Amino acid sequence: MAKSVVFLFPGQGSQYYRMGIELYERHSGFREWMDRMDRRLYQSTGRSVVLELYGSGRKSEEPLDHLSYSHPAIFMVEYALAQVMMENGIYPDLVLGTSLGEFASCAVAGVIDWETALELVANQADAVRNTCEPGGMIAIVSDPALFTQAAELHTNTELAAVNDQSHFVVSGTSEGIRQAEAYLKQTRIAHQVLPVRYGFHSASIDAAETAYKPSLTGIHVNRPQVKLVSGLYGMGITSLSSDYVWDAVRHPIRFREAMQRMNPSEHICVDLGPSGTLANFTKHLWKQGSGAHVYSVLSPFQKDLDRLQTTIRRIRQA
Missing domain, CATH: 3.30.70.250 (Malonyl-CoA ACP transacylase, ACP-binding)
Structure with missing residues (x-):
């Protein structure tokens, strides 16, 4: 039986300035998706994530912790990288996001479109920033x-x-x-x-719920077109409500529980986040010799294009 491909999407804490810069400069598909989403975000908020990430002169070791930029930046990088994988014929059989990564997971699974996801990400950042104590x-x-x-x-x-x-x-x-x-x-x-700068997954962001929930009204939520494993519930789910994208950042993440429900020998996991954090956790959970294949593409240490090409080749050969 062929191994199933799992796309992993992490949330806040994995981001940094210049994440994905090599792909943005050298991979036309990644750049096209980043620019497309950036134009959309700029139209609604007047903010450019691309300019902040790649044109501000900030170094990768400086903290990217301004929520108005870090929130949409994580979604944009993850979703753009997922599109690059699919444009190269690597389609997920399963998606798993944790915290903010659930937005990318839901968008890739067809639960919501990317335009809606990006808008909800930006709205959530504003709600938290405007109502919550640091x-x-x-x-x-x-x-x-x-x-x-x-x-x-x-x-x-x-x-x-x-x-x-x-x-x-x-x-x-x-x-x-x-x-x-x-x-x-x-x-x-x-x-x-x-x-x-904020205490996600704790009561310290409760003040944002009242401000954020109205933006979820009227959002059309589809059944997942790709199997979706919830980082919130720690298991696969077949339907979800619009409140899910709030609950996913308010309640604890159950990544370990979700991964323990999978058989390592049956899956190829690809971390599409900025730092490979979920890939590292997966390797610890799925011991060496289990038959698991776990990859990541982006890293603060660059060489992202080489890793992208190597990952695509290895998945095709698996």
Whole structure:
């Protein structure tokens, strides 16, 4: 039996300035999709993601954490890369997004069109930015059980994601994040404060719900045309409501649970996010020797065109 192709789409925390720059400069298909979406966004918001990403002079190591740009930038890069894969004959049998990545997942699956997805992404960024107090998120390299064991974590933050057996994310207010970081530094537990100014997947963004929900009214939601595995529910779903794109950024991510439901030997996973984060988690979850094929294309260290061509060739040969 031929292996099924899985497109993976991560969310906030994976982004950086100049992500995809090599493809934008050297791959006409990627550039065409980025420019097309950028024109659409500029018409509605007056903001250019392409100019911010590639023309602002910012370096890749600088945090891309202004929500008005980072939110649509993640969607645009992921959706454009998915289109490049499909234009090269690599079509997904299954899509899985986490958090903001659910927008790209839903658009690729035909649940909503890309124009609607981009508008909803921009509206969500504005709603959060205009109504919520600053917050943050921390990725922690440790057993997720630590969250319930350490009062310094669960008292002041919420569990935002469990990605594998040694990686989880907490989220909360700025004060909660400062307290959690102080504990992690004191105990010398490896962690990374993500380039996110708000506490997604926690109560600290609840104020945005009232402002955002009206933009979901009247949105036509189709049944997925491609099998859709939910990072929100941790399983495959066949129908969803327009509220799904809010719930996906408010409630915890269940990536580990979703991937554990799959048989590694039956799938080829391709991470279409900016940093290959979901590919790394998948490799940890699916042990070496399981028969799994896991790839990523974009990286802060560039050589994206080489990786794109190599990934397409390997999938065709699998």
